[in-house]
Each structure stands twice: as structure tokens, then as C-alpha cells.
Amino acid sequence: MKPRLSCYCNRILFLCLIATLIVNCRSGAQKKSTKGKYLLLINGEKGSREQDNMIWFDSLDSSLVLRTDHGTAINDHLGSAVIPQDSFLLSMDKNTGAMQKYAYSPEGLTETGKLILAEFEYISFSSKIDAEELYISGRGKNNISSFAVVDTKNMKVIRRGKLLLPVASGQNPSDNFGILKGNRFYVGYSSFGEDYDHCSDTSYLAVMDYPSLKRLSLAKDTRSAFPGAGVNGLFNYFEGGDGALYVLTSPVFYHGNHPTAPTAFYRVGEGRGGFDPEYFFDLSSKLKGAHLLGITQAGEDQVILSTIAFPSTGKSDYYLVDVKRKTLKLLLKDQLQPNFVWGTSGLYDGAHATFVVNEKQGESRIYLYDVKNGNLIKGPAIRGSVSAKSSFLMLQPSGK
Helix, strand or coil: CHHHHHHHHHHHHHHHHHHHHHHHHHHHHHHHCCCCCEEEEEECCCCCCCCCEEEEECCCCCCCEEEHHHCEECCCCCCCEEEECCCEEEEEECCCCEEEEEEEECCEEEEEEEEECCCCCEEEEEEECCCCEEEEEEECHHHCEEEEEEECCCCEEEEEECCCCCCCCCCEEEEEEEEEECCEEEEEEEEECCCCCCCCCCEEEEEEECCCCCEEEEEEECCCCCEECCCCCCCCEEECCCCCEEEEECCCHHHCCCCCCCCEEEEECCCCCCCCCCCCEECHHHHCCCEEEEEEECCCCEEEEEEECCCCCCEEEEEEEECCCCEEEEEEEEEECCCCCCCCCCEECCCEEEEEEEEECCEEEEEEEECCCCEEEEEEEEECCCCCCCEEEEECCCCC
């Protein structure tokens, strides 16, 4: 009888094991299609849309491993420009001129609207006007800048046109950032030649009345060359604890047209119409001429920046920068140089600055900077189809 009983028990154990595997598979599938607190958009290879992915997750604990192959494929969904909002994102396809609206869903990105902005090929920046209206600046053929004010709820263009931004003869304006404060719209810009070369050595700040967009004042500065990043989604400025705007300059050193211009911060005092002549934070002079890109705000007067070399060394260092004290603190050294396909990977919630770093081939990691304690904390690892050309966009959707 014992052999039969043993056989019977083995059969029961086998059936229990099968049942457990089925339950686990179902639970894993359910977990995969459930919204989390955070959303990571992944571009697997720079310039390609064939390995795009997204992962929902709830924890920033360092023990968590985010596997890119366990995410949801969003191949060919997103174009070269992405504008994240609280409960949706917009993406621009330069080939068709289509601005698509996507809701964040458990299964991926669900298209909920579309409009055509035929004169747009590239997005320079976007600026929130109110809960539903968005100002979008873009460039089309011959690098002509245009703008559109879009009703993002109904995906309709409310207004479109071109700002009258004066520049030197033979140059085209390139507006790089804009922000509405009260009834004033601040626009930072520089200029380029016809073939998007010969970067100007002048930073401009135009102050417009809003909504008329009539220019109230125009200021110039030659201490750097390019106020703001001039590329969709990259960090441009932030509002400090004193109410002033701190504008990160990018002299477009990779064009080689103004090689002596430093990466720096300008300040625009609250209610002022130009760059503060008494303030200029020359970042490059503290780093032997190195240039930097902005990642995210990291406190009332602090930001996280990353070095970027030209010609590329393939390596970057990360710094915490205090714009009031004019200090730099090294956070990470010799990481893989980041790529920003859809924008910088930073997220700031008032307590922590969260950003993604390509640590080494095949592995990236989320880091958290604790603003209160001044500590850098390791977060989840990202593994799978991650390369030196991978880029990330980390979001915290509202869930509405």
C-alpha cells in the first residue's frame, strides 16, 4: 500500500505545483497590466523607435530590479518630441506633422486625440498656460520658428503664428524657453545661420504681454550665447526661492561656432525685463572649461547637472549645483554619457530629485537625491536591453 500512497501523494504535489504556477502566471500578468506610482519610458537605441518600452512600478527601493523585457512595448508610438503632462502626454511626428495625445494606461499608451501642425518639424519648448492650454514653440522648414496655443482637452489649435523676435542680419531666431508669469510671457532665444550653423554670441530675453503677445521689452547679453537648451524636453530654467528665474545657458559648443562661451546661469529677477547684470554663474570656469546639461531641480535653489564633452569621451560626471551660493558638489563620477531622446530623465517632487543614470553597458540605475538630508541614494536597477545609447524619461502621472 505504501508505494501506491506515495505515488498518490506525488500526484497531488504535482497538481498543487501546476496550480501554483498558474496562479503565479495570472498574478504576474495582472501586475504587468496595473498602473503604478511611477512610469519609466525607455528608448532602447538612440534614433530608433523599434525598442521603445514602458514600465510601471511603485517602489524606489534599491532592491527592486526593473527588467526592460518585462515592460510593455510601445514601438513606433512616440516621435522625436514628447511633452509629458499630469494625466497624458503629447508626441510630435516630424514626418507627418501630427501631434498625438496619449493617455497613460496599464496596457501601454492609448491614443486619445490628434491634430496636425504641418509647419512644425521640431519642438523647441512647451509652456503651460492653464490646465488645458499649452503654448508650443517649434521649427519647420528653413528653421523658421512658429508657435501654436493648443487646447489639449479637445486637441484643437486656438491660435498660431510667429513671434517677431529681432536678431542680427542673416540670422534666424531660435526661441529656447518660455514661461508665463502673471500676464507676462518671458521668451529666451538666440539665433543661427540659414543652415542652423554660426551660432550667435548673443542671448536675448523678450518680455511679451499675454495674451496679446505684444513685445514689452527686449534685453541682450553676451556673457554666454544660448539661453536655454533649445531642444524639446531638456532642462532650461527653474524658479528659485526668491521668485527669480535661473536660466541655464547652452552655448551650443558642439557646433564649434562660439567655443569660448561658458555654460552658465543667468538670473531674471522677479518682475524684471532682462538678465540681471549683477549675477552670472560661470559653471565652466569651475570645471576647466567643461560644459553641462541640466537634469532636474533638486531643492529651492539647487539643480542636478551632468557634464557633457565634445568630442565625446563617453563619460559624464553628475553635480549638485547651488545657484545662490554658486557652488558645485560632485555626486557621481565617470558614468556613461547620457542620451536624451525625449527629454531629461529627472523628476522633482519637493523632497527628492530622482534621475536615471547609465552606469555601465547593460545596466542603468535610478538615483534619488534627498533634499533635506543632502544624501544621494541608490534606487532601482534597470536591466535588460539597456545600452550606452538607451535613454529614459521618468514620470509620476496623476492617474486622473
